[in-house]
Amino acid sequence: MEKFLWFAVLLVFVWLMVWWLDPDLRRARSYEKELAAREPTSDGDFTARHFTSGEESPDIPAFVRRVFAKYSGLPAEKLLPDDDLGFVWAETDASELIAEIEAAFGVTFSPSEVEQTPCTIRAVSFLVTRMAARNPPSP
Numbered sequence: 201m202e203k204f205l206w207f208a209v210l211l212v213f214v215w216l217m218v219w220w221l222d223p224d225l226r227r228a229r230s231y232e233k234e235l236a237a238r239e240p241t242s243d244g245d246f247t248a249r250h251f252t253s254g255e256e257s258p259d260i261p262a263f264v265r266r267v268f269a270k271y272s273g274l275p276a277e278k279l280l281p282d283d284d285l286g287f288v289w290a291e292t293d294a295s296e297l298i299a300e301i302e303a304a305f306g307v308t309f310s311p312s313e314v315e316q317t318p319c320t321i322r323a324v325s326f327l328v329t330r331m332a333a334r335n336p337p338s339p
Contacts, residue, residue, distance in 0.1 A: 227287040228287055228288070231283070231287070235274065235275065235278045238278045238280075239278075240275070240277035240278055241277055241278070242277065243262035243265065243266070243276075244258075244262075246261070246262065246265065246280075246281075247261050247262055250280070250281045250322070251281070251322075251325070257329070260305070260325045260328050260329055260332075261281065261321055261322070261325040263301075263304060263305075264301060264321050264324050264325050264328065265279050265281075265321050267297055267300050267301055267304075268285060268297070268321060268324075270297075270300075271289075271294065271296065271297040272285055272288045272289075274288075279321060280321070281320060281321045281322035281325070282320050282321075282322055283320060283321070284318060284319055284320055285319045285320070286318070286319040288319070289319060298314060301324065301328060305328050305331070305332050306332070306335070307328060307331035307332055307335060308331075309327065309331070313327060
């Protein structure tokens with residue numbers, strides 16, 4: 201019985217160390233604190249404030265923001281365009297997120313584009329804008 205108890209204590213200790221030291225989990229804890237301190241921003245204000253170049257449709261960043269929120273479980277109204285959410289999908293499959301964005305804008309991302317694009321709303325919005333410009337919808 202004593203060996204079992206030591207094994208259980210060791211197992212709990214290892215789990216706590218992994219939880220504490222894992223860089224993605226540490227980033228998630230830190231990011232949750234950042235989000236709690238942020239004021240919510242509507243999609244209109246978000247787009248007007250952060251996407252002023254006029255290169256992209258205002259619908260693209262707002263949609264990408266909502267999809268990121270949907271698949272990450274984070275509040276959309278607190279996400280900013282340069283938040284790197286790579287830690288959210290580090291251990292999960294983001295294929296549903298990618299498929300939803302592709303379907304909404306009629307684009308298809310290559311595996312290399314998916315790998316090379318940072319997990320930020322801004323980067324994905326610019327990628328969608330570039331892809332949509334290359335492949336305009338048929339009349």
